[in-house]
Amino acid sequence: MSDPTTPAEGSGIVLEACTKRFGDTVAVDHVSFEIVQGEFFSMLGPSGCGKTTTLRMIAGFETPDEGRIWLGGRDVSRMSPQKRPVNMVFQAYGLFPHMSVADNVAFGLRIKKLPRDEIAERVADTIRVVRLDGMEDRRPGQLSGGQQQRVALGRALVNRPAALLLDEPLGALDLQLRKDMQLELKHLQERTGTTFVYVTHDQEEAMTMSDRIAVMRGGVVEQLGSPRELYATPASAFVAGFIGVSNLVTLRVDRRDDGLVAMELGEGDRILAPDPGGSGDELTVTVRPEWIKLGTDADARDSRVRGTVTDVVYLGSVTQLVVELPTGERLTVHRLNDELGASDPVPGQRIALRWAAAHSYVIGSDRAMPSDAAAPSDEIEPAPTGAAGAP
C-alpha cells in the first residue's frame, strides 16, 4: 500500500480512511487497509467492533461518511450495491424460499440477462463446485443448514465476483458442521481463486481460514497481520487476549542487561523478556500457555517462577494448569499429554515453571502496529500472492 490514493489497476479492495457514523455512534473510525486480490481476509472482533459495517460498506449497503473505497482500481464509494462487482453471503442466507436451488443460484445471472445456455452451464458448474449435485430442484426449506449455506455460497460465486463478502456465514451451524464448513470454505477459496472477505467474532474460525486478519475493536483496526503474526506478536493486550489463550503479565523492570529486561521475584525467580528499548519501567508481557514448561532446569536466558497450582483441567491433547504466583498473578500453562502414564500436578501443589526469555513477548514492541498493512511475513508463513506491504 505504497500510495493508497492511486491503487494499481486490477488490485484488490482498498479502504481509505473510511468512517461511518450512526447518529452519535462512530461505528467505523478512519479504517484503512488493502485486501489483496485472491487472499482470504478476515475481519475479527467482538460484536459492535465495526466489522460488519465495514463489510457492508464494501458491499455498498452502507455509504462511508468519510473516506473512499476502491475496488479493482475504481472508486466505488458512492456506487449502488447492484453495480458493484462483489457479492455477499448473508448471516441469515436470505435464500429465496419460493425458488428451487438452481433458480436461487441462477438469480444473479438472470438479472444480468445472460444467454440461456451460459446461465445453465454456469449454474451447473457452480452447483458442482458447492457440492449440491442432485439437489437442483429442491426448495431451500427442504435442505439442511449446511446445504442452505452452500446454496448461498453458490448463488454468490456463480456471478464470479471480484470479491466474496461473508458476514458470519457459519453462525447458525452447529459446531461439527462449522468446523467442516471452515475447511470447505478455505478449499473453495483456493479452488476458485476468489478474494474472500470474511467477518467473524470467532478467533479460531478466523485463524483456521485466513491469510490475513484485521482485528477490530471500537471501530478501529487494532492489528492487521497473518494469524501467526497476531498470535506471536500481538500489538495490544486486546489482540493478545482475543487471539488464543494468553497470559498477560505486568513486568516491572528491575534490571536491564544483555538485551533482556528482568523482574526479580526473589530466590532466583525472575521473569525475563527481550528489551524493547526505550526507558519504560513497566511493560506488559504476554506468554502463550504452551511455551511455559514445568521444571527447574532453567538456564540464564529463561524466565523461572514458582507458584501454586489452583486448577487442573484435562483437555485431551493438553492439560491446562492454572498456577498462582507469589505476586498474585495467575499463569495458564498447557502441558502436552504426549507421554503415556505421565501424571499431572494436583491443585495445591507447588511447582516450578520456566520459559525462554524470547517467548515473553513485550506487547507493542515489534513491527506490527495497528492499521499497518501486512508486515513482511516470516519465513514459514507463505505470503499471499502479490503481498501488500512491500515498502
Added chain:
Amino acid sequence: MTGMAAISTSTDLETPRRERLPRGPKRRGALGILFSPVGLLLLLFVLPMLIMVQMSFVEFPPNTESGYTLDHYREVLTNELNLKIAWRTVMIASISMAIMLAIALPLSYFMAFKAGRWELILLLGLVLADELAPVVKVYAWQVILGRNGILNWLIPGEPIEWLLYSRFAVIVTLSTTYITYTTIPIYAAMKAIEPSMFEAAVDLGAGWWQQARKILIPLAAPGIFIAMILVYIPMLTDFVTSDIVGGTSSVMMGQRVRDLILQGGNWGAGSALNFLMLGASGILALVAYRLAKLNRIDA
C-alpha cells in the same frame, strides 16, 4: 404447512387427555352451551337460506300446491338486463379491485419494511377507517363528490356533473370502503418475508422492479389472493354504495336482487339470481384458495 402439521400434532396429543375427562353431566353442560349459538345459527341463517332455495325452485305463484321448476333460473339467465348488470357489476368490482391493489401493495410494503414507528399508526388508521359505519362513509362521499360538494368547490369552472351518481362515484366509494380488507392480508403476508432477502436480491443486481416481481409479489401472493377473495365477493353483492352515490348507469347485482324481490315481488327470480351469485362467489373462492395454496412456501 408447518402450521397445519403443528395443529394435527396438538390434537394427537390431546386425544388421550380428553378421554380421561369425566363423562356425564359436565359433558352435557358443554353441549348445552354449544346448543344456543348453533341453534341461533340454524334458525336465523340456515332456515331463511333453505326458504330461499325453495323459493328459487317453486313455481309461481308460490303456494302449497305449486310444483318445482327450473324456470326461475332459466328466466334469470336469459334476461338481457340481468346479463348486462352482471357484466357491469364485474367491471365495477374489477376496476375497484385494481385500484385497491395499486394502493394496497405499495402501502403494505411500506408498512412492513419501511414505516418504522409509523407502522402501528398506519395500521390503526386502516382499522379505524373500517370501523366507521359503511353508510356514513358512503354519505361522506356524497358530500365530497356532489354538484355543490368539496371537490367541485376546489376545482375552478363549471361544476363537474359526473362526479356523483355515476360509475365513477361507485368505484371511488367501493375502493375506499374495502381498502382495509385489501391491505391487511397483504401486509400480513409481507411481514413474514425475511428482509435480508431484499438485500440479497439487491446484492445480485436486482432493481426495485425485479425485487417486486421476483421476490415481493410471489412471496406475498397468498395474502394477495386472500385479500381479493375477501373484497371481491362483498363488492359483487354490495347494494348500499350504488344506491347512494350511483346512478342509473351503475346499477349492480345486489340492487337487482333486492329490486326483484322487494319492488317486483318476484321471489323466484330474486332467489335464483341470489344463488347463482352465491355459486359464482363459491367458485371464485375455491379458485383463489387453490392459487394461494399453490404459492404457499414449503418451509
